[in-house]
Amino acid sequence: MTTNERRVLVHPDKQALAASVAARFLTKAADIIAEHGSAHVVLTGGTIGIGSLAAVNESPSRDTVDWSKVHFWWGDERFVPKADGDRNELQARQALLDHIDVPAENIHAFAASDEVASLDEGVAAYTAELARHSPDGGQWPRFDITFLGVGPDGHIASLFPNLPGIRVTDVPVISVQNSPKPPPLRLSLTRPVINSSERVWLVLAGADKASALGLALAGASYFEVPAAGAKGRRRTAFFVDQDAAAEVPEDLIAESY
Numbered sequence: 001m002t003t004n005e006r007r008v009l010v011h012p013d014k015q016a017l018a019a020s021v022a023a024r025f026l027t028k029a030a031d032i033i034a035e036h037g038s039a040h041v042v043l044t045g046g047t048i049g050i051g052s053l054a055a056v057n058e059s060p061s062r063d064t065v066d067w068s069k070v071h072f073w074w075g076d077e078r079f080v081p082k083a084d085g086d087r088n089e090l091q092a093r094q095a096l097l098d099h100i101d102v103p104a105e106n107i108h109a110f111a112a113s114d115e116v117a118s119l120d121e122g123v124a125a126y127t128a129e130l131a132r133h134s135p136d137g138g139q140w141p142r143f144d145i146t147f148l149g150v151g152p153d154g155h156i157a158s159l160f161p162n163l164p165g166i167r168v169t170d171v172p173v174i175s176v177q178n179s180p181k182p183p184p185l186r187l188s189l190t191r192p193v194i195n196s197s198e199r200v201w202l203v204l205a206g207a208d209k210a211s212a213l214g215l216a217l218a219g220a221s222y223f224e225v226p227a228a229g230a231k232g233r234r235r236t237a238f239f240v241d242q243d244a245a246a247e248v249p250e251d252l253i254a255e256s257y
């Protein structure tokens with residue numbers, strides 16, 4: 001198996017899935033920090049994305065990671081007020097970030113709708129924040145792990161099937177004004193930024209994801225199934241439960257727990 005083939009890791013249920021993601025994340029984060037001195041991680045919204053963060057927080061190994069060396073970013077964010085429960089940032093803080101010793105300046109959240117005057121300002125602000133942390137005067141940092149949830153329609157971040165965002169390659173951040181998944185106003189990284197990540201970890205569970213996952217792994221166009229277009233530079237892993245794996249070809253399943 002080449003190092004960059006997409007690996008599917010199947011778990012019996014959502015709890016086991018979240019625990020497995022958490023365990024691998026803690027180990028990998030420590031390895032990355034040992035190698036690079038820091039780790040830049042892109043978080044995702046969604047039930048499994050947030051559930052995995054909660055599992056990290058509950059892990060007895062949680063503080064084996066030097067959180068002062070970790071930077072947290074987001075793949076997308078809902079353009080709602082800072083204190084709105086719909087915020088991916090707020091959900092991540094409640095699940096993990098507020099419980100670990102991560103410096104405030106290491107948490108790089110998209111702007112909220114009550115912090116900037118417009119979506120365009122939100123795009124500009126995150127574009128500038130990404131560039132501020134680029135190691136070589138580039139446009140964004142070296143991302144070590146990018147988490148992505150996957151919608152029933154195969155969307156990743158706020159890049160939706162057959163909408164313009166999934167095709168954008170010339171800017172790192174876009175706004176979305178007609179998200180098929182509420183709320184309608186969002187900010188999102190674009191595919192080139194996502195795929196610049198060393199590792200892309202897609203986390204999904206439930207029978208309603210089986211079709212999207214099956215299509216993504218069977219070579220569907222990423223315009224129609226955005227998850228088909230997610231690919232880390234070194235690793236692409238799908239962490240799934242049995243229900244979501246129902247349409248995954250047996251030969252693509254790397255491990256089953």
Ligand SMILES: O=C(O)[C@H](O)[C@@H](O)[C@H](O)[C@H](O)COP(=O)(O)O
Binds near residue numbers: 047049077088149150
């Ligand atoms: O802001 C968001 O809504 C997420 O980033 C989105 O991309 C999410 O990850 C998927 O819709 C999966 O969500 P579920 O795991 O809840 O189905």
